[in-house]
Amino acid sequence: MKVDRRSFLGLGIGAVAGIAVSPVGAKLTDDFSIWTQNWPWTPVPPDGEVSYDRSVCNLCPGSCGITVRKIDGRPVKIEGLDTYPVNDGGVCLHGIAGLQYLYDPSRVKTPLKKVNQRFVPISWDEALAMVTGRLKQLQEDQNPEALACITGSAQGSVPGLFNHFMAAFGSPNCLTMPDLESWLVLTATTLHGPKQTLGFDIDHSDYILSFGAGLIDGWGSPVACIQAMAGRKQREATLVQIEPRLSNTAAGADRWIPVKPGTEADLAMGMCGVLLKENLFDPVFAQGFTGGFMRFTAMVQKEYPLDKVAEVTGVSADDIQKTAIAFAKAKMPVALPGKGRGEGAQSLKEFAAVHTLNCLTGNINKKGGVFVKPLPDYLSFPDPVIDDMAQKGAAAEPLAASVQELMARIDQSDQSPVEVLVVYNANPCFALNDPSRVAAAFEKIPFKVCVSPYMDETAMASDVILPVSTFLEQMEDVPSRAGLAASVVGLARPMVKPVFDTRSPGDVVIALAGALGGGVAQSFPWENYEDCLKQLAGQIWKPLTRKGHVIVSGRPPAGSVETDFSFLAENPDTLKPAGDQEFTLIPIDNFRVPSTVPAPSPFAIKTVSDRILKGTDMFVEINPQSANHLKDGGFATLTTPAGSVRVRVHFNDGIMPGVIGMVKGLGHTLNNRYVSGKGVNINALISPTIEPGSGMDAAYGIRAGISKA
Amino acid sequence: MIHDKKAHKYGMVIDLDKCTGCGTCAVSCMSENNVPFKEDESDKKDSITWMRVYRLTNGRPFPDTEVVYMPRPCQHCGGKGDHGHSPCVSVCPATATDYGYDTGIVSQIYTRCFGCRYCMAACPYHARYFNWWDPVWPEGMEKYLSPNVSPRMRGVVEKCSFCYHRYQLAREKAYVNGTDEVPEADYQTACTTACPAGAIVFGDLNNPSHKVHQIVKPDPHPDPLNPDVVGKSRNPRVFRLLERLGTNPKVYYMSEREWVRKMGDHYLDGEWDKVKNVYGSASHE
Incomplete structure (x- = not known):
């Protein structure tokens, strides 16, 4: 057919008219625009009934009360719990992000064992059998002290169960990672005697002399400290911050005194010298001074004269003198030890020297002062059943005083003195200094068990991983720690069913003990962890479950305090940072x-x-x-x-x-x-x-x- | 029916002397509003943070250095003369962002937004963020998403809403209780309730019984020196960011330190000393 002008125009006009009238174009445009508004891959969170549940956060030593908002039982948001005695509605970013830990990609989803440097999923029965097999081997070899245990904290029933297990098994090698609480316990033990710790009533103090304590940088119970600092200006309390860097705490302080890093102990000793020289110490409290107070005084006068301290610390003699006098003349002064968060590598000399300032002012066991209080004893553990072997093992000399020392000892040995290591809620392969040497020490230990919710550096270096629940999936008592004045015990409750095949760490210890038999099994007469906690908590169980927390003590401890100066009187060396670079x-x-x-x-x-x-x-x-x-x-x-x-x-x-x-x-x-x-x-x-x-x-x-x- | 016809003006005042820079407000916001995260969040231009905490220093050498932190949500600008012509609202071709005359809140409707990003260019506070990628949560983690805020998709802009869903819930509650008024405590943003230092105070700037009004003491009259500026604080410690632009933000900041207040705007040499004491219009005090 010939296309002439007439038919071409006719067809063209017809086509244009046809397309214009036809619904196809409009339909396609509409479909296309709808298609571009479809996002099937974007999740639509299901709606449902809203409920609120309360628990206690266990992510750090802070021990804050939390509420969890749930939609049809599914937790969607964590917030601070109003009127909880530690945090009173406050919360920190890590607590709020707690739900991310629940679904963390690094969670261990099932028990694992290491085969040819790779982890293979196994059943709980097999995992527990592997561990008990190793432990039974130690018992057969009459060598229970070759079992070592590292826990992240020393307080609460779960670390208590690990300790109880070690005692029944017969090993003295149960160690805690160095956190602020462990340094405070060590300081209280050195100066005031064993089984005590320190609490700081910074809420009421009118003069806070902080030797690097990051009061708004995570020191102690972080939310409680931030709240105390927020109210500080209204109370007209002074904060003097001594540290080499303008931390957020220093930026918010009334005065920042930069000091050469590592010389804080010398500065505190210098200030002690000022107080002694000016006779600014409390004569009544000084009646409790024992163990070489005179020697200490003589030593401080001789070894820490102001000009020498000024030179060592980089703080002018005038500043030291004035600050020390202002501190001593305040009504309720408190000196705080513990640089940064107060955890990890610190120094006993520094803690002791700073706390000696508190002792000299006599502001001990008073409102706005330092509380020398007994370690929490709300849990009544039965005496472990100890057989002959356990008795012999427990009497052995502990391998080390700290995790770091233990790791150094294993690293330097040809054959590791530790044959089985259990790590709970701690990550020594990351958190200790020189982690490559820690990993090397791990290599030398024949069998490592990691009890952890996460596949962290330490879990990866272990032979068997027993996955435990996070704080949102299990019940656990959470005692307040970390320098809080009041002693509060909270109860963390399961907010959601375990997301993976995990168990509560308490149940893991009880199961291990049961499988071992003998005296160890007899020492663990409980069905499960909940039953155990109920019996351990005794009288406070009811109020704990009803209210969610119990205030064990909120007032200054009564009675006199003895202070022993013999540790400092010997003038231990201040450890200088290693090396000689610029x-x-x-x-x-x-x-x-x-x-x-x-x-x-x-x-x-x-x-x-x-x-x-x-x-x-x-x-x-x-x-x-x-x-x-x-x-x-x-x-x-x-x-x-x-x-x-x-x-x-x-x-x-x-x-x-x-x-x-x-x-x-x-x-x-x-x-x-x-x-x-x-x-x-x-x-x-x-x-x-x-x-x-x-x-x-x-x-x-x-x-x-x-x-x- | 909600019979409450009163015009609210929700706003906040942030005490920079109390702010510790801990970042809790930012995380509370992310958790409340289903804000996603990706592998690398260190490029802050594309890191979606409705609430971002800036670090300010006075620039003085050691040891006279000072630092403060400044949390920055959406400023919910009222625009010139406070008539609702916020910089972003005036440029949005899709009406995806709008000014709520009943609340003073600048809204954002994600499904209406087609991603031209004019609003981002118009916003003087960098409070708006573009979704360059679809959000992806690690396996199982989408279980913590809240149904109150829809997750966003690639190609749209998002920003702080003053937790508008909380306002909706508070209004429903007020309706059930048979009252018109939303009590101050019932509508608080996620950042406000989370702040452990209590540095953020949120409420109705129009309501003299609300704490935020009592702190800010907003001047109801335009600034005689600059009639575009309305609601200037009569508290000498309170300021707004880039106040002289006339954007009329509803987020106020408070500090005792002069250098911090000076950081709120750009001043020519010597200009600060002339204007620093002009708070509101003295004639109305």
Whole structure:
């Protein structure tokens, strides 16, 4: 057919008219626009009945009360619990992010055993049988003391059950990771006698002299401390912050006194000297001074004269004198030890010297002062059934006074004195100084059991992983710790059924004990953990379950306190940061980055500044005055005696010249891409130094060099 | 029926001297509003943080350095003269963002937004964020998502809503209780209730019984020096960000430190000393 002009136009007009009139075009456009508004892959959270449930957060020693908002039983939001005696409605970012830990990609979903360096899922029966088999072997070898146990904290019924197990099994090697509470217990033991701890009534004190304690940076019970600091200005209480870097606490303080890192103990001794010289100590309280007070006085006058202390610490003699006098003349002064969060490597000398300031003012067991209080004893454990072997094993000399010392000892041995190691709720392969040596020590231990909800660095170095529930999935008593004045016990309750094939750690210990038989099994007469907790808690069980918490004591402890000065009178050495390079590298405790267990949540990592972490690069802080040829934001190589890393430089005017600061708690290698592989673990750059008096690692910082990369 | 015809003006005042920079407000916001996260969140330009905490320093050398933290939610601007022409609302071609004359809250309707990002360019406070990617939660983690706030999808802009769903819930509760008034305690944003330092105070700026009104003491009259500015605080410690632009934010900041207040705006050399004591219009005090 020939297409002439007429038919071409006719067809063309017809087509145009047809398309215009036809609904197809409009329909297609409509369909297309609807299609672009469809997001089937975007989740639509199911709606349902709203309910609120209450529990206690167990993520840090803070022990805050929480409420959990649920939709048809599904938890969607965690908030602070009003009127809870620790936090009164307050909460921190880690508690709110608790639900992320529930579904954390690094959660261990089922028991695992290591076969050829890979983890293979196994049943609970098989896992428990593997562990009991190893333990029975130790019993057959008459060598129960070759079992060692590391727990993240010493308080509460679950660490108590681990201790009870160790006692019944017959091993003295049960150790706790160094947290603030363990340092406070050690300090109280050294100065006031055993089985005591310290609580600080900062809510009422009118003069707080903080030796680096990060009161709003996560020290102690973080929310309680932040609340105390928020009310501080209204109370007209003074805060003097002594530390080498302008932390957030220092920025909010009335006065910041920069001090050379690692000389805080000397400064505290110098201030003690001022109080003694000016006769500013409390004569009534001094009646309880025993154990070489005169020797201590003579030693301080001789070894810590003001000009010498001024030179060592970098604080002027005038400042030391004035601050010490202002402290002593305040009505309710409190001196706080524990740099940053107060956990990890600290120093007994420093804790003791700072607390001696409290003892000299006599503001002990008074409102607004320091409470020397007995360790919580609301749990009544039965005496373990101890057979001959257990008795012999328990009488053996403990291998070490601290986890760090134990790891160093194993690392240096040809054959590990520990044959079976149980780790609960602790991550020594990340949180201790020089974790590569800790991992090497782990290699030497024939059998490691990790009782943990997460596949963290320590779990990865273990042979068997027994996955336990998180605090939202189980019942557990949560005693307040970490320097709180009041002693409160809370009850964490299951907010949701266990998401994975996990058990409560208490049940794990009871099952292990039952499978072992003999005296160990007899020491654990409970059906399950809930039954156990009910019996251990005794009289407080009812109020605990009804109210969710019990205030064990809120008032200053009664009775006189004896103070023994013999430890300090010997003038133990102040440990200097190791090495001889130009700078001192110090760890920074950042509120948003937890540095022990658990690792930071994805939300917490999201809030970290891009001047701490950029991509996978880690920043270090340095004062521009001492930065020489370094550039702000530029790359540099940071070298310490323990190692060398590539970092980026962040100029911060608020850090002492000559000091380099690095945030602690980053550089994880666990199986969670939102958290791991980011930055550097500062612990890898610091070699541990065991303090002679305490047996604890006291290496807070190390000498370092930095050069342009 | 809700008979409450009173115009509310919800706003907040943040005490920067109390703020500890802990980041709890930011995480509470993310958890409340189903804000996603991705593997690398260190590029802060595309890191969705309805509430972002900035670190400010006075720039002085050691040892005179000072630091404060400044949380920044959406400022819920009332626009010039406080007539509801917020910078973002005026430019949105899709009416995806609008000014609520009954609450003073600047809304954001995700399914209406087609991602032109004009509002982001218009916002002087960088309070708006674009979803460059679809949100992905690790396996199982979407179980914690709240049904009160719809998760967003790739290609739309999102921002702080002053937890508008909480206002809706509080209004429903008031209706059930047979009252018109939403009590102050019933409508509080997630950041406010979470702040452990109590640095954030939230409420109705129009209601003299609300704490936020008592702290801010907003001037009902326009600033005589700049008639675009309305609601300037008559509290000498309170300021707003870039106040002289006339965006009229409903987020106020408070600090005793002069250098912090000076950081709220850009000043020419010597200009600060002339304007620093002009709070509101003195004639109305």
